[in-house]
Amino acid sequence: MCKISSTLKIILVLSILLVSTNSYAQLFGFGGGATKKVEVGGDAPEFKGVDFLTKKAINFNELKGNKVILLDFWSIYCVSCLQEIPKLIDIYNKYKDRDIFFIGMNLDTNTRRLKMYLKNPQKVPPYPIVMDKPRTIANAYKVNILPTTIIIGKDGKIKMYHEGYKPGDEDDIDKIIDKLTK
Numbered sequence: 001m002c003k004i005s006s007t008l009k010i011i012l013v014l015s016i017l018l019v020s021t022n023s024y025a026q027l028f029g030f031g032g033g034a035t036k037k038v039e040v041g042g043d044a045p046e047f048k049g050v051d052f053l054t055k056k057a058i059n060f061n062e063l064k065g066n067k068v069i070l071l072d073f074w075s076i077y078c079v080s081c082l083q084e085i086p087k088l089i090d091i092y093n094k095y096k097d098r099d100i101f102f103i104g105m106n107l108d109t110n111t112r113r114l115k116m117y118l119k120n121p122q123k124v125p126p127y128p129i130v131m132d133k134p135r136t137i138a139n140a141y142k143v144n145i146l147p148t149t150i151i152i153g154k155d156g157k158i159k160m161y162h163e164g165y166k167p168g169d170e171d172d173i174d175k176i177i178d179k180l181t182k
Contacts, residue, residue: 037142037161037163038141038142038150038158038161039158039161040158040159040160040161041157041158042157042158043156043157043158044060044064044069044141044150044152044156044157044158045060045137045140045141046060046061046140047060047136047137047140048060049103049105049128049130049132049137050130051128051129051130052106052114052118052128052129052130052131053118053124053128053129054128056128058103058128058130063101064152064154064155064156065154065155065156066099066154067099067100067101067154068098068099068100068101068151068152068153068154068159068177068180068181069100069101069102069103069151069152070088070100070101070102070103070149070150070151070152070173070177071103071105071137071141071148071149071150071151071152072084072085072088072102072103072104072105072147072148072149073105073107073132073138073141073143073146073147073148073149073150074104074105074106074107074146074147075106075107075108075146076106076108076113076114076117077108078146078147080146080147080164080165080166081146081147081165083165083167084147084149084165084169084170085104085123085125087169087170087173088102088125088149088170088173089125089126090170091170091173091174091177092125092126092127093126094174095177095178095181096126098177098181099154099181100177100180100181101127102125102127102128103127103128103129103130104125104127104128104129104130105129105130105132105137105138105143106129106130106131106132107132107133107135107138107143107146108131108133109133111131111133114129114131144163145163145164147163147164147165148161148162148163148164149162149165149169149173150162151173151176151177151180153180154180159176159180160172160173160176
C-alpha cells in the first residue's frame with residue numbers, strides 16, 4: 001500500500017472541491033458561485049440592508065417606483081474598487097438632487113477594518129454603505145467580480161450591470177444616470 005502524506009490529502013480534497021463547485025468563488029464565498037449574471041432588462045431582486053454608519057434601514061421596496069438605484073459592490077481589499085469610489089462620489093454629487101439613491105454594498109467580512117477605512121473623511125462616500133457580510137444581496141445579484149456596479153430604474157428593472165473598473169467606465173455610468181433621472 002502506498003502512504004499518502006497529510007499535505008497531499010489536503011491538496012487532493014481541495015482539488016476535488018474546486019472541481020465539484022460551479023466556480024472557485026462559491027468555495028470561497030464570493031457571490032455564491034453564480035455563473036450567470038442578472039439580466040439587463042430583468043427584474044431587480046428585492047433586498048433589505050442597514051446603513052453601516054447611520055444604522056438606518058434600507059428597503060428596496062420603499063425605493064422602487066420613487067428612485068433610480070445605483071448599487072456598488074466593493075471591498076477595501078479591491079484596488080479597482082477603491083479607484084472607482086471617488087468617481088462614483090463625483091457622479092453622486094452631480095446627481096444627488098435628482099431621483100437617485102446610491103448604495104455601497106461592502107463585501108468585507110472584517111467589520112473593524114471597514115470602520116478603520118471609513119475613519120478617513122476623504123474616503124467616506126456621502127451615500128449609505130451596507131455591509132453584506134453573508135453576501136445575501138451579492139448572491140441575489142449574482143456578483144462574482146468586484147467592483148460590480150448595477151443601476152436599477154424606477155420601474156425595478158436592471159438598466160446596467162457592469163463588472164470591474166477601468167478609467168472611463170464612469171462615463172457610461174454617468175450617461176445612464178443622466179438619462180434615467182431626467
